[in-house]
Amino acid sequence: MKIPSRCRRTLVALVLAGVPSLAVGAPPPAVTPPRAPAARPAESVADGYRFSVARVVQSQTLSLDFLRPDGVPVAGTVARPSSQLSGRHTVQVHLSVQPPQPELLRNIEGLERKVTAETEVGTVGLQVFFAEPAAPGGGALWKVGLTAPDLGLPATRLRQLRGELIVWPRAVPVRIEFPVGGKLPETREAEGLRITLTQTRSRGGLFTSAFRMEWDAAQNVSHPGSDAPYGVSALSATGGVLIPNGSGGDTSRQGARMVRNCNVLFSEVTGAPTRVRVEALVRSGASRRIPFTLPDLPLPDQLPTAIEADEEEIGTGPLQPGNALYHSPGGTLRIPPGYGGTRPGEPLLAAVSRLQDGDRGPWRWLEAASGADNSALVPHLAPGRYRVMVLRATGLGAGAATPAAPVEIALGRTSSLTVSPAGVRP
Amino acid sequence: MSSRSWSTRPWVALAFAAALLTLACGAAAGWGAGKDAGPEVARPQAPAGPYLVTIDRILQSRVLTATPTAPPSPGTRFEVNTAESRRTVQLQLGVYTDNRSAFTGLASLQITGLSAQVGSRLVEVPHYGGILESANDRAALRGYVYIQRFPRGASEIRALRGEIVSYERAGSLDIEIPLDGPRAPAGPLWTGEREGVRVALVEAKQSGAEIQVAVDLDAPAGTILYPRVTDGTYGVTLLDRQGRGASANGGTLTQSRPYQLRLRLGFSNLRAQPGKLVLPIAYLGGDRHTYGFRIERIPIPVRPQ
Numbered sequence: 046m047k048i049p050s051r052c053r054r055t056l057v058a059l060v061l062a063g064v065p066s067l068a069v070g071a072p073p074p075a076v077t078p079p080r081a082p083a084a085r086p087a088e089s090v091a092d093g094y095r096f097s098v099a100r101v102v103q104s105q106t107l108s109l110d111f112l113r114p115d116g117v118p119v120a121g122t123v124a125r126p127s128s129q130l131s132g133r134h135t136v137q138v139h140l141s142v143q144p145p146q147p148e149l150l151r152n153i154e155g156l157e158r159k160v161t162a163e164t165e166v167g168t169v170g171l172q173v174f175f176a177e178p179a180a181p182g183g184g185a186l187w188k189v190g191l192t193a194p195d196l197g198l199p200a201t202r203l204r205q206l207r208g209e210l211i212v213w214p215r216a217v218p219v220r221i222e223f224p225v226g227g228k229l230p231e232t233r234e235a236e237g238l239r240i241t242l243t244q245t246r247s248r249g250g251l252f253t254s255a256f257r258m259e260w261d262a263a264q265n266v267s268h269p270g271s272d273a274p275y276g277v278s279a280l281s282a283t284g285g286v287l288i289p290n291g292s293g294g295d296t297s298r299q300g301a302r303m304v305r306n307c308n309v310l311f312s313e314v315t316g317a318p319t320r321v322r323v324e325a326l327v328r329s330g331a332s333r334r335i336p337f338t339l340p341d342l343p344l345p346d347q348l349p350t351a352i353e354a355d356e357e358e359i360g361t362g363p364l365q366p367g368n369a370l371y372h373s374p375g376g377t378l379r380i381p382p383g384y385g386g387t388r389p390g391e392p393l394l395a396a397v398s399r400l401q402d403g404d405r406g407p408w409r410w411l412e413a414a415s416g417a418d419n420s421a422l423v424p425h426l427a428p429g430r431y432r433v434m435v436l437r438a439t440g441l442g443a444g445a446a447t448p449a450a451p452v453e454i455a456l457g458r459t460s461s462l463t464v465s466p467a468g469v470r471p
Numbered sequence: 472m473s474s475r476s477w478s479t480r481p482w483v484a485l486a487f488a489a490a491l492l493t494l495a496c497g498a499a500a501g502w503g504a505g506k507d508a509g510p511e512v513a514r515p516q517a518p519a520g521p522y523l524v525t526i527d528r529i530l531q532s533r534v535l536t537a538t539p540t541a542p543p544s545p546g547t548r549f550e551v552n553t554a555e556s557r558r559t560v561q562l563q564l565g566v567y568t569d570n571r572s573a574f575t576g577l578a579s580l581q582i583t584g585l586s587a588q589v590g591s592r593l594v595e596v597p598h599y600g601g602i603l604e605s606a607n608d609r610a611a612l613r614g615y616v617y618i619q620r621f622p623r624g625a626s627e628i629r630a631l632r633g634e635i636v637s638y639e640r641a642g643s644l645d646i647e648i649p650l651d652g653p654r655a656p657a658g659p660l661w662t663g664e665r666e667g668v669r670v671a672l673v674e675a676k677q678s679g680a681e682i683q684v685a686v687d688l689d690a691p692a693g694t695i696l697y698p699r700v701t702d703g704t705y706g707v708t709l710l711d712r713q714g715r716g717a718s719a720n721g722g723t724l725t726q727s728r729p730y731q732l733r734l735r736l737g738f739s740n741l742r743a744q745p746g747k748l749v750l751p752i753a754y755l756g757g758d759r760h761t762y763g764f765r766i767e768r769i770p771i772p773v774r775p776q
Contacts, residue, residue, distance in 0.1 A: 101537040103554075107772035109529040111514035128512040130772055165776075198774045345535035345554035369538075369555065401538065407555070 091337040093145030094210060099188070100139040103345045107132035107198075134196040136203070136344060138171065142187040142210060151216040151326055153187045154265055157334060160208035162342075166197035171206070201347050206339040213265060214330035222280075222322045230257075236327040237261055244308075247317040252279065252287075254321050255308040262303050265328040276325050277309045279318035287311050287318060363412045364425055370399060370409060372427035376454035379461040380413055380421040385435050385447035389419035396434040397426070398449070405432070420461075428456045435462070515769045519566075519635045520762030521573040522611065524580075526631075528563040531621070531772050558621040560771060562628075563603060566612040566635065575641040577611045578695065578755055584632040585616065587625040594622060621771070628769035635764070639757025643699055646752055648672050648686065650745040651712060659687070667691055668754070673733075680741045682709065682717070684748060690730040694756040698724065698734070706751040707736055711743040 088097040110129050144150050160171040170193070177188040193203075219235045223242040232241040237260055244255040256277065260266050268276030274292035281287060294307025311318070364371050378397070382389035393413045399406040413421035421435075432449040454460050516525040537554040568574050582600060586593045596618055603613040616631070644665050650672075654660045659671035667690060674685035690696050700706025703721035710716055722736030734750065 099538070101554075103533075103535045103537075105531070105533045105535075105774055107531045107533075107774055109512065109770065109772040111512075111525070111527055128514065130775070132772070132774065134774065199776050201776055345537040346533070346556070348537055348554045 089337055089339050091210075092335045094212075094335055094337070095143040096210075096337045096339060097141045097143070098138060098339065098342060099141045100137075101342065101345055102137040102139075104135045104137075105132060105198075105346070106134075130198075132198055134198050134200060136193050136196050136200075137174070138191045138193075138203070138206065138342070140189050140191065142189070143185060144187070144212075147185050149212070150185065150187055151218070151269070152213045152328065154211040154213060154267075154328060154332065156189055156191075157209040157211060160191055160206070162193065162203040162206040164197060164200035164203060166199055169193045169196055169200075169203075171208075201344055203339075203342040203344070206342060207336065209334040209336050211332055212335055213328035213332045216326055216328045219325045219327050220322060221325075222320050224320055225254075225279075225318050237264055237329065238266055238325055238327050240323050242321065245321070247314070250313050250315070252311040252314045252318055253308060254279070256306070256323065258305040258307070258323075258325075260303050260327070261329075262298055262301050263329070264303075265332070266303070267326050267328075268324060269326055273324070274309060275305070275307045276323050277307070278322050278324070279311055279314075280320040280322060282316060282319050286322075287314065363414060364423055368409070370397065370411075370427050371425050373425055374457055375425040376428050376456055377459040378413075378423040378426050378431070378433065378452060378454060379416065379459050380423075380435055381461055382419040384421075384462055387421075387435065387437055390415060391437060393421040394436045395421070395423050396436065397423070398432045399427070400430040400432070408434070410436075422459075426454045428454050430454075433462060512770055515631075515766045517764040517766045519633075519764035520637070520760060521570040522566050522568045522577070522635055522637075522762060522764075524633070524635070524764045524766065525565045525567065526562055526766060526769055527565045527613075528561075529769065529772055530561040530563070531558065532561075533558045556623070558623075560618040560621040560628075562616040562631070562769065564612075564614050564616065565610040566614075567609070568611055572639070572641070573637060574611045576637040576639060576755060576757075577635065578638055578759075579636045580612055580614060580633060581636070582616055582631065582633040584630070585618070586629045587622050588627070588629050589622045589625050593629055596622065596628075626771055626773070628771070629767070631766045631769060633764055635762045637760050637762070638695070638755035639760075641753070641755050642666070643751065643753040644668060646670055646688075646750040648748040648750070650675060650684075650709070650747055667694075668696070668752070670750075672748075674735075675745070677741070677745065680717075681737065681739045682741055682745055683735070683737050684709070685733065685735045686748065686750065688732040688734070688750075688752065690754060691756070692728075692730055693759075694754050695729040696726075696732050696752060696754050698732070699751040699753045704736065705734055707734060708749045709736075709738045709741070710746045710749070711741055712746040713743050714746065715742055717741045717745075 088095060090096070108131050110131070111127075142153065144153065155176050156173055158173075160173070161168050162171060163169075171191040172194070173189055174192045175188075175190040191206075191208075217236045219238055221233045221235055221238075221240050223231055223233065225245055225247075229245070230241050230243045232239060234240070239259045241257040241259075242254065243257055244253070246253045254277070256275070258266070258275075268274075273288050275294060277289060277292075279287040279289075288311075289309035290312045291310035292307060294305060296303060296305040298304075366373070378395060380387075380393055380395060387393060392415075394410050395413050396408045396410050398408045411423050413423050416422045431452050431454060433452050434449050435447045450462055452460050452462055514525055514527070516523055518524075533556060535554045535556045564580075566577065566580060568577075582598070585596050585598050587596050588594075597620070598616050598618045600614055600616040603615055646663075646665050646668070648661060648663070648670060652661065655662070659673050660675055661672040663670045669687075669689040671687040671689075672684065673687055674683065676683045688696055698705040698707075704719035705722070705724055707719065707722075708716055709719070717738035718740040720737035720739055722734060725733045725735075727733075732752075
């Protein structure tokens with residue numbers, strides 16, 4: 046009797062139990078030495094605007110397939126089938142743009158579509174996958190994410206990353222409010238933006254409003270820094286701001302004018318709003334393109350130090366150049382004498398985890414140096430927010446680390462752990 | 472193979488995951504920019520008794536993030552000189568044999584260890600895996616091993632160790648149980664035997680168009696019984712007297728010993744008096760063989776530069 050292959054496979058159990066890391070032998074080392082070191086500024090300045098690389102994320106998916114041109118191998122054969130390497134290589138470049146004056150931040154509209162870079166395999170195009178709008182009155186940097194989704198496997202660096210920043214000479218935030226219940230349609234205008242409230246309706250906890258917005262086609266109108274679609278919100282009698290739950294609309298060019306018809310829906314509204322508000326950023330004048338070219342950007346796998354994320358490193362010594370957290374001059378972490386029950390002056394290890402963009406970095410154990418007042422110091426720490434645990438160096442493996450405490454490391458300053466938790470057992 | 476209660480859902484999930492994995496890998500293989508024959512690499516493989524265990528695909532995914540040593544802020548310069556890396560590796564294995572009885576008698580493949588060289592040390596690497604389903608395949612089995620965090624600095628898997636368990640005999644049965652015949656006055660409602668497998672209908676409760684049944688299967692010790700279908704119905708069909716099938720609502724399978732099964736199943740939309748149950752069952756039996764194998768030096772793909 047024959048068992049269909051399908052059911053046989055259901056029986057066959059592939060038992061693949063995980064095991065903890067364990068040293069089992071000591072063959073000769075075969076670690077690839079680091080490649081071209083490439084510590085260099087990743088920024089350029091054009092027309093007073095500073096373009097900085099804030100982050101580069103490289104993704105590689107490589108597949109090594111063993112082909113079977115000669116059919117299915119059988120036991121005992123010494124087949125040497127051909128192999129084929131294939132894969133995908135993508136990169137994301139996060140750029141920060143600092144205008145010459147902070148107030149010019151809102152004048153930045155974005156990047157022109159064509160952003161390119163040279164690689165070993167030719168010119169690649171990069172696409173914008175996010176652009177953080179310039180919030181009215183907030184932030185000193187404009188941020189944009191670029192991605193090259195198909196980089197070519199052999200590429201090792203992005204040379205001459207070029208683009209153009211669109212900047213307007215004038216940018217004015219506009220806020221227009223309409224009373225609810227007045228005669229419609231009602232039109233108001235500011236900075237050349239003409240808004241007509243055409244309809245409001247309130248029924249059974251639902252409130253809807255419809256607008257027509259018009260502006261000169263030579264202007265640029267956006268609604269940055271607002272969660273509200275089309276910048277529309279509503280105000281309750283008590284001054285509370287309501288954000289729409291739904292919206293719809295279209296924008297079209299009609300001669301020399303841009304026209305946008307839109308409507309928004311507010312649900313679960315208790316009591317009809319007293320006013321509706323439209324917020325917009327109106328850019329005008331003759332926009333210009335500021336071309337920029339970044340210096341050669343090595344891809345992350347070409348950098349001298351590649352540290353596995355989430356990897357805990359124990360006993361790596363003091364913080365030194367090459368460590369991802371090393372920065373000169375950086376800031377200094379101070380562990381006060383007796384912190385967490387430690388003895389003043391005794392060798393300590395500090396585990397530090399940097400918080401970046403909301404992500405917690407891996408724990409890295411660093412030897413702390415002795416300070417003049419019996420404190421322990423970790424100098425040259427890159428500025429930023431950290432979580433810190435402390436462990437007696439002599440008690441490694443037997444003692445317990447202190448609970449993680451937050452600390453902010455600032456450039457050129459010494460930041461002391463202020464909490465003195467229990468947890469280190471002598 | 473140890474005694475176990477076979478439950479359908481994990482297998483369904485496993486098959487689904489395997490299908491996704493296959494798709495993902497297929498997509499990876501077809502992605503345009505990266506076609507490169509690269510240097511010729513011999514397929515890592517090792518014999519295991521009448522079987523040949525091969526590595527058919529090695530897939531590495533790596534994400535590296537480079538950030539400046541200080542966050543960009545007005546008036547400060549910064550340098551990008553370090554990167555963080557996360558690397559996963561997946562191996563796709565195939566088990567082949569030209570021996571027909573070995574092909575059908577394959578019972579299990581177990582990966583017992585996987586080591587990588589890091590600097591001067593060999594470290595055991597945590598991993599997990601599962602079955603890869605592939606229709607019309609001449610492989611006796613396909614599976615995958617997934618390493619969620621491949622060690623830094625390791626460029627190859629030094630050794631993958633495992634074993635195959637197979638049985639001398641294998642077969643399948645379609646057991647028919649009449650539901651409309653005379654009932655025994657005591658004990659099971661119906662009993663029978665097929666090729667040494669004793670079958671007992673221990674429960675059949677009908678309520679309108681719905682019916683619940685329970686069946687016990689008992690084979691000689693040393694045999695492994697299992698349903699040929701692993702979806703929620705275990706492939707069991709219930710036909711009315713006109714030969715029309717009822718809707719299977721699923722059920723449970725309990726396996727207290729490898730050679731004993733109890734199936735408890737529900738059916739609905741019964742349009743006439745119940746006629747019979749049909750159970751597709753498979754078995755393995757005879758001598759049990761264990762074949763160890765060790766595949767050395769499995770390379771991790773490196774992008775050409």
